[in-house]
Amino acid sequence: MRILAIESSCDETAAAISEDGRKILSNVVLSQADMHAVFGGVVPEIASRRHVEGVCGVVEQCLKEAELTFDDLDAIGVTYAPGLIGALLVGVNYAKGLSLARGLPLIPVHHMRGHIAANYIAFPELEPPFTCLVVSGGHSLIVRVKSYTEMEIVGGTRDDAAGEAFDKVARVLGEPYPGGLMIDRLAQKGDPKAYKLPRAQVDGAPFDFSFSGLKTAVRNTAHNAAQKGIEIDREGLAASFCAAVADTLVPRAVEAAREFGDTLAVAGGVAANSFLRARLEKEAKKAGLRLFMPPAKLCGDNGAMIACQAYYEYLAGARAGANLNAVATLPISRSYKG
Ligand code: KG4
Numbered sequence: 031m032r033i034l035a036i037e038s039s040c041d042e043t044a045a046a047i048s049e050d051g052r053k054i055l056s057n058v059v060l061s062q063a064d065m066h067a068v069f070g071g072v073v074p075e076i077a078s079r080r081h082v083e084g085v086c087g088v089v090e091q092c093l094k095e096a097e098l099t100f101d102d103l104d105a106i107g108v109t110y111a112p113g114l115i116g117a118l119l120v121g122v123n124y125a126k127g128l129s130l131a132r133g134l135p136l137i138p139v140h141h142m143r144g145h146i147a148a149n150y151i152a153f154p155e156l157e158p159p160f161t162c163l164v165v166s167g168g169h170s171l172i173v174r175v176k177s178y179t180e181m182e183i184v185g186g187t188r189d190d191a192a193g194e195a196f197d198k199v200a201r202v203l204g205e206p207y208p209g210g211l212m213i214d215r216l217a218q219k220g221d222p223k224a225y226k227l228p229r230a231q232v233d234g235a236p237f238d239f240s241f242s243g244l245k246t247a248v249r250n251t252a253h254n255a256a257q258k259g260i261e262i263d264r265e266g267l268a269a270s271f272c273a274a275v276a277d278t279l280v281p282r283a284v285e286a287a288r289e290f291g292d293t294l295a296v297a298g299g300v301a302a303n304s305f306l307r308a309r310l311e312k313e314a315k316k317a318g319l320r321l322f323m324p325p326a327k328l329c330g331d332n333g334a335m336i337a338c339q340a341y342y343e344y345l346a347g348a349r350a351g352a353n354l355n356a357v358a359t360l361p362i363s364r365s366y367k368g
């Protein structure tokens with residue numbers, strides 16, 4: 031079964047074609063990051079307009095790379111939640127039009143479920159149940175993946191998502207948007223013990239965490255140094271921040287995975303972070319867990335992960351009609367009900 035899927039939840043216009051879920055025939059991502067960089071973050075209206083301009087070309091390119099035409103497709107998948115509403119609407123409307131015009135079933139896909147599915151593409155042997163640490167620009171969750179379409183949230187951030195914290199710290203250190211990768215690169219040259227930064231705990235909720243205090247501590251450290259005319263050790267501060275994020279996420283994810291079974295996966299843009307990956311590898315090994323970490327290219331937003339998850343949503347019966355709407359906020363545990 032071949033599914034063409036569209037992803038437009040944030041600042042990447044993406045399309046991909048999957049065959050029977052895990053085989054990806056083509057995967058095209060048009061990033062808008064350069065256009066948002068001058069503003070220091072994603073400007074929602076600009077994102078929507080760029081999706082409108084880009085989506086047809088991205089789909090054409092996707093078909094071309096797979097050496098297929100619309101006639102070869104069996105279904106259309108689309109990210110319908112969560113994300114920037116205007117951005118999502120572009121993909122949703124395009125997918126609706128295509129499904130109507132070609133008489134193909136329309137499969138709505140939750141963006142964060144898509145992130146988890148990046149693991150299925152990278153690791154053919156991985157099947158639910160497992161625990162997944164999902165860390166992106168908008169969400170940070172520990173999820174029990176009970177089946178391909180049944181998820182339970184075990185814990186998550188009480189304030190900022192991990193990626194949001196990375197992007198804000200990047201701004202403090204004068205690095206351009208998107209900041210996560212820049213911080214990662216800076217940190218590799220720094221001493222993770224250079225600065226003492228807080229690791230927050232949430233009373234009575236062992237799998238929940240918080241990043242706002244950490245983010246504020248980094249900002250205060252930089253501002254205090256500037257006021258005193260002391261030059262900041264940027265590499266050291268970036269490394270100390272990465273270490274604090276890893277210290278916050280890894281023990282919780284490992285413990286949650288141990289409680290649920292023997293398998294831990296990671297997903298989302300922040301899952302590309304080298305500190306996080308190194309810590310996960312070390313701690314998962316110590317805990318005797320099987321660990322799955324998709325390559326960096328599949329961690330960030332892409333269409334392949336949506337095309338893959340669309341297959342499993344299709345098997346579970348998810349179908350949308352012409353009244354499909356985009357949803358800005360939706361828990362990962364909520365399946366599409368029509
Ligand atoms: O999953 P994603 O591509 O988009 C969302 O669904 O939000 O995640 C984007 C986030 C951004 O905040 C970006 O700064 C962060 O992932 N990111 C990283 C790295 N690469 C991307 N954060 C830390 N280290 C990285 N190497």
Ligand code: ZN
Pocket residue numbers: 141145166167298299330331
């Ligand atoms: Zn994402």
